Amino acid sequence: MSKIVIPDAVLKVSGLGKIYGPITDGAIERTGSHVGTARDYQTGSIVAAWDVNFEVAAGEALGIVGESGSGKSTVLRCIAGDIDSSAGDVRLATFENGESNLLSLDAATRRKMRIDQVSVVYQDPAEGLALGVTAGGNIADPLTAAGWRNFEGIRARARDLLQRTEVPLDRMDDIVRSFSGGMRQRVQIARALANNPRLVLLDEPTTGLDASVAAGVLDLIRGLLEEFELAAIVVSHDFSVIEMLTERCIVMHHGRVVENALTDQLLEDPHHPYSQKLVSAARA
Amino acid sequence: MTMSAVYIGSNLDSIVGEDPGIPFALLDEESKREIRRALLHAVCIPGYQVPFGSREMPVARGWGSGGLQITLAIVGKTDIVKVIDQGDDEGVNAVNLRRLVVTSTGIEESSEVVESTIIQSRHRIPEDEMINSHTLVLQVPVPEPLRGVERDMRELARMHAEADYSRMWVSLYEDKVRNGVITQTTGYPCLVNGRYVVATTPIPRWDIPRLHNSQFLTLFGAGREKRVYAIPPYTLVEPLTFEDVPFEVEQANGAQCRLCNSSESFLVESPGTNGDAGTWTCSDTAWCRARRIK
Secondary structure (H helix, E strand, O other): OOOOOOOOEEEEEEEEEEEEOOOOOOOOOOOEOOOOEOEOOOOOOEEEEEEEEEEEEOOOEEEEEOOOOOOHHHHHHHHHOOOOOOEEEEEEOOOHHHOOOHHHOOHHHHHHHHHHOEEEEOOOHHHHOOOOOEHHHHHHHHHHHOOOOOHHHHHHHHHHHHHHOOOOHHHOOOEHHHOOHHHHHHHHHHHHOOOOOOEEEEEOOOOOOOHHHHHHHHHHHHHHHHHOOOEEEEEOOOHHHHHHHOOEEEEEEOOEEEEEEEHHHHHHOOOOHHHHHHHHHHHO | OOOOOOOOOHHHHHHHOOOOOOOOOOOOHHHHHHHHHHHHHHHHOOOOOEEOOOOOOOOOOOOOHHHHHHHHHHOOOOOEEEEEEOOEOOOHHHHHHHHHHHHHHOOEEOOOOOOOOEEEEEOOOOOOOOOOOOEEEEEOOOOOOOOOOOOOHHHHHHHHHOOOOHHHHHHHHHHHHHHOOOOOOOOOEEEEOOOEEEEOOOOOHHHHHHHOOOOOEEEEEEOOOOEEEEEOOOOOEEEOOOOOOOOOOOOOOOOOEOOOOOOOOOEEEEOOOOOOOOEEEEOOHHHHHHHHHO
């Protein structure tokens, strides 16, 4: 597999791995795409992701595709720090000049880093939003965490973000639980952008939305990625999402990266047998 | 043997075999020492809630048992104690707690701030000036300022440890958005010494400026929740508020105490009868009485 080197990478991920259960000698050899399972039959451990390497530049979106359980979300959540990883090195050029491995940060530093460096948009808005709080209040949360203490300033910033994400402003002071799925997702995106992060992680951002709403949210995300020169990782099992948002992508299968390619090339000429199966299934 | 309960009555005597007597200030020495240790810890880390082994007291938990244990742990033979409930020395709870302190120690009691050394209170700080010879002991029902935004104890501990108070700010934001003003009255959250957010329960906003850079030591005790915390003298106490939303104390425009005509003290309203307008009186009865005598 050829390694693609990005000259001005914002994010560098190398050797990322996550194993659930005891880690024993040979666990890596007994699992993976070539074996056809992520489960080590000797110990029952799950090698959810292993030896994942990639880089993402500013203004670029990288896709991660693969079937359910292939380790896509695990990789995303390890980078975000939502779960602890078992191995690897993740560096963000804009955080401490890229001199710290994000995976080894203590919980408090990681939380501070998350405030203005990395945002996550989850598939389920309930994970990224407080549903009992107003749309404005959900945006006030990261702003106050970053030290905003001016009420009208916070209101103006929330208004601006909601406008950009096309949430009607007259709903700004309504609690998010009263919102439709698509609108909740827009609020989640507005919140994710509150402190101008450098990296946005999108975990199945449109899964569960109906086609027309999903198309609107995808348009919005694409526009914002370009406008703010964001580095992004998009996890999806839906090729139309990957095609629309990303230039490059990696294919995961049983916890391993089996292909790393330009999105156009992957869709037209997939190399790995699993990629071929995946693409032909999606295109059928 | 460590004794943390009161041994009164012949039945207990017969079990114990000899009359253990009532120790000075009710609590046995080990218990007092443990509470004092927690208090020292609390004074060293202003605003930090220190767990302590709350004892069974002859008052129910939630009825001032935390404040009572602090008073009993710090009281000495030369102290003079004042106990108030809602500003009133003659409230039933205040009378009972004071009687317990006085009979178990033999010390003097007073309703005058200037004469007292320990002032135990629920809901008020006396209007009179308090200086460094005073210690204020507040009875606290809910010591956790973040209880309204988070219920998980581990998460609460993390939020305090990392000074992660953004959700407290969000609750103030939501309050202002929904109601136009910040409506929280008693227990208004304050940042102590620039580090920990505390619940200033049970005092009203009116009294909060008194805690800032005060000459006196304030000790907070929550018996039911088994926590003590402290605001040492000359400590920064800043009510959480947005830069453009000034912190305001309670105001009753034009209201005056019907007994002493005061309009510069914390007033409470009594509803009128037969549809008449309500009347106002000072919440601090000792202060009001002194004003009338003058």
